[in-house]
Amino acid sequence: MSVKFNGKHLAKFIRPEEYDAIYPQVELAHRQLNDHSGPGNDFLGWMDLPHTYDKEEFARIKQAAEKIRSDSDVLLVAGIGGSYLGARAVVEACKGVYHNDIEDGVKIYFCGNTISPTYLNDIIRITKGKRFSINVISKSGTTTETALAFRVLRKLLEDSVGPEEANKRIYATTDRSKGTLKQLADAQGWPTFVVPDDVGGRYSVLTAVGLLPIACAGIDIDALMQGAADACDAYGVCSPDNDAYRYAMTRNILYRKGKLVETLACFEPDFAMMNEWYKQLFGESEGKDQKGLMPTSCIFSTDLHSMGQFLQDGSRTMFETYVDIKNTREDFYIEELEGNFDGLNFLANQNMSVVNRKAMEGTILAHTDGGVPLGVIEVDSLSAYDVGYLIYFFWKACAVSGYLLSVNPFDQPGVESYKKNMFALLGKPGYEDRKAELEAKLNG
Ligand code: PA5
DSSP states (O other), X not given: OOEEEEOGGGTTXXXXXXXXXXXXXXXXXXXXXXXXXXXXXXXXXXXXXXXXXXXXXXXXXHHHHHHHHHHOSEEEEEOOGGGTHHHHHHHHHHHOXXXXXXXXXXXXXXXXSOOOHHHHHHHHHHHTTOOEEEEEEESSSOOHHHHHHHHHHHHHHHHHHOHHHHHHXXXXXXXXXXXXXXXXXXXXXXXXXXXXXXXXXXXXXXXXXXXXXXXXXXXXXXXXXXXXXXXXXXXXXXSTTOHHHHHHHHHHHHHHTTOOEEEEEESOGGGHHHHHHHHHHHHHHHOBTTBOOEEEEEETTGGGGTTHHHHHHSOSOEEEEEEEEEEOSOOOEEOOOTTOTTSOGGGOSEEHHHHHHHHHHHHHHHHHHTTOOEEEEEEEESSHHHHHHHHHHXXXXXXXXXXXXXXXXXXXXXXXXXXXXXXXXXXXXXXXXXXXHHHHHHHO
């Protein structure tokens, strides 16, 4: 099995009877998901997606990626939230944080995920003298951050290659039939890809939303989908031994014991954006009705030098989940140094991954001794196949976790509040009353 939840370090924090007691609720959640009878049941398109995805579109994605890889030095991917995090997470997990610097071929930069002028100016600088293409991704087609960046980048592209050629270099991933972006794409004749109606943003990485940028990075998207398909089968079985369900149960039991924060930690920097993706997945799915675990993350051993003190000794409000990647993309053999001037020869004659593993084992023992419940998600590697498997593991665990909490894991009503305030403060037509009210509060 490619992904497994190992709960052996949780034994002193959770008794077996606690799993037995909660399991009937898992059975109910499983039934609700399978017969589409639970909250948010119009957003369950992700469940069978690894098997039922649109094969014709999948082939078009591969062709588009091939074209971009052959005619562009740079691909700018504009999108935010679910229309951004998954793609970047998979690219960095499979190819590494420095893939743009190390690999030949098209460089991939993500934008449209901030309103920072500095960031946008830097993106513009990156395109200077380069042949570039744009993949604009927005399900609604109206998200401000993405639309604003796209407006600027589209003009940049048109100025650089002319409107006709620009139209061949803009790829729009959006709703099948509605929204401003879809209308614009149809009018201009841009190649378009679909965000399915029944797949929410945070569950969209294995649709065109993630697949086009991921394929452009040279990642094997067939293997990615195969991993997710195998996970779909494995975690489709209702059993107390289902690893995704065991993880969901663990989270809920600990939450009920007052552990309000989960820290997902990995000893591999390539996993940093997967951490961000996990935070969106669980944060948007569970954080509602004044309930939910707060998802946080660390990269160790880096963050042991910042968060380590708190985790070891601070208030006992959190539990940790480690992602243990069994086989690293590459290893490094540590040689002996003649004279041992730095005193590090005790580390020599072995691979660096062994040292990293000892750091993980030492941290597990220290933190559990310090009173932090700790579970481990074991993953064979960060290959495309295993990452696809892991994505589905988190999806399924998150859906069941949401139902165990009695929330709708597939909506995100809270995301709208800041947008309404921002629009009002910026004077968007239709928000006049709210503007006056907010300005009175700010100036009061
Ligand atoms: O998960 C979500 O639904 C959000 O994070 C969205 O993905 C994000 O707000 C971007 O939305 P859109 O794709 O409509 O631009």
